[in-house]
Amino acid sequence: MTESTKSGGTGRCLCGAVRYRYEGEPLSVGLCQCDRCQRQSGSAFLIGVIFPKEAVTIEGPLATYEATVDGEHRLWRHFCPSCGSAVSITLDRFPTIRSLMGGTLDDKRHLRPTFSIWCSAGQPWLTLPPEIVLYPDYPDGTFG
Numbered sequence: 001m002t003e004s005t006k007s008g009g010t011g012r013c014l015c016g017a018v019r020y021r022y023e024g025e026p027l028s029v030g031l032c033q034c035d036r037c038q039r040q041s042g043s044a045f046l047i048g049v050i051f052p053k054e055a056v057t058i059e060g061p062l063a064t065y066e067a068t069v070d071g072e073h074r075l076w077r078h079f080c081p082s083c084g085s086a087v088s089i090t091l092d093r094f095p096t097i098r099s100l101m102g103g104t105l106d107d108k109r110h111l112r113p114t115f116s117i118w119c120s121a122g123q124p125w126l127t128l129p130p131e132i133v134l135y136p137d138y139p140d141g142t143f144g
């Protein structure tokens with residue numbers, strides 16, 4: 001059964017081995033069109049649904065790919081080792097937040113992305129709705 005109320009909800013990877021629950025509302029919802037997120041998602045962008053870290057509980061065999069950003073900051077991409085679904089991202093730069101991948105939420109009706117970062121790396125066919133604020137790169141404070 002899908003649990004979903006406005007003040008929390010659930011999600012899972014494609015195969016269901018990794019499941020999570022979140023409490024409350026996301027701090028923000030944004031898209032990332034950077035080349036790395038395109039490669040991980042296999043798509044044009046990744047949907048980041050950002051929560052305070054303590055608001056999310058994840059269960060299952062989550063695997064982690066660690067990458068450095070700008071040769072300095074570390075970023076961890078957490079995924080299901082069985083089906084490969086991207087589930088979550090955490091960053092050393094913003095240790096208090098956890099980003100859940102929008103496609104893994106059980107209830108996607110309330111998802112309202114308000115911004116996109118790394119539009120300069122975006123695929124040329126993509127036109128986002130006018131209410132989404134576009135950033136060419138990754139300004140401080142957008143996800144944090």
Ligand SMILES: [Zn+2]
Nearest residue numbers: 013015080083
């Ligand atoms: Zn899975």
Ligand SMILES: [Zn+2]
Nearest residue numbers: 032033034037
């Ligand atoms: Zn990205």
